[in-house]
Amino acid sequence: MKEKIEKLKKNKLFIQILRFGVVGGLAFLIDSGVLYILTEYAHIYYLISSVISFIVSLIFNYLMSIFWVFDVKKKQTIKEVSIFVILSVIGLGINQVVMYVGADIFHIYYMICKVLSTAIVMVYNFITRKIFIEK
Numbered sequence: 001m002k003e004k005i006e007k008l009k010k011n012k013l014f015i016q017i018l019r020f021g022v023v024g025g026l027a028f029l030i031d032s033g034v035l036y037i038l039t040e041y042a043h044i045y046y047l048i049s050s051v052i053s054f055i056v057s058l059i060f061n062y063l064m065s066i067f068w069v070f071d072v073k074k075k076q077t078i079k080e081v082s083i084f085v086i087l088s089v090i091g092l093g094i095n096q097v098v099m100y101v102g103a104d105i106f107h108i109y110y111m112i113c114k115v116l117s118t119a120i121v122m123v124y125n126f127i128t129r130k131i132f133i134e135k
Contacts, residue, residue: 016069017126023064024122031057032114039110046110050099054092062088065129080132087128091121 034053038044044052062084066072076084095117102113 019069020065020126023061023069024125026064027057027061028118030060031118032111035114036111046103047096047099050096050110050114051092054095058088058092061125070129083132084129087125087132091124091128094124095121 031053034056035046035049038049038052039046042049066076098117098120099110099113102108102116103110
């Protein structure tokens with residue numbers, strides 16, 4: 001019996017990671033697409049475009065995380081939303097630092113820097129959301 005419970009927990013975590021990956025992939029497409037369009041076609045400085053695109057994809061990611069990825073059955077409180085916002089601001093900071101260091105210091109194409117920053121922030125997001133949102 002104990003083995004079956006452990007197996008179910010592992011399956012649940014596996015499915016959750018898969019869903020997180022799907023949502024993250026879609027959020028990445030939104031983030032990268034908005035970043036590219038704002039930078040290349042609207043001629044907005046890439047770090048400003050990056051903030052805007054991050055926020056747009058963050059809203060999508062938050063809603064999908066609450067309704068599909070994590071086991072959140074109750075309405076979010078102001079405290080929980082505030083924690084999410086604080087954690088997201090930290091994620092945005094990580095994103096901006098990686099983008100700046102990669103593009104301005106190492107002269108790497110900003111879209112390549114976006115891929116690296118997304119990977120770092122994705123790991124950070126999963127861990128912090130698992131701890132603070134799902135409980």
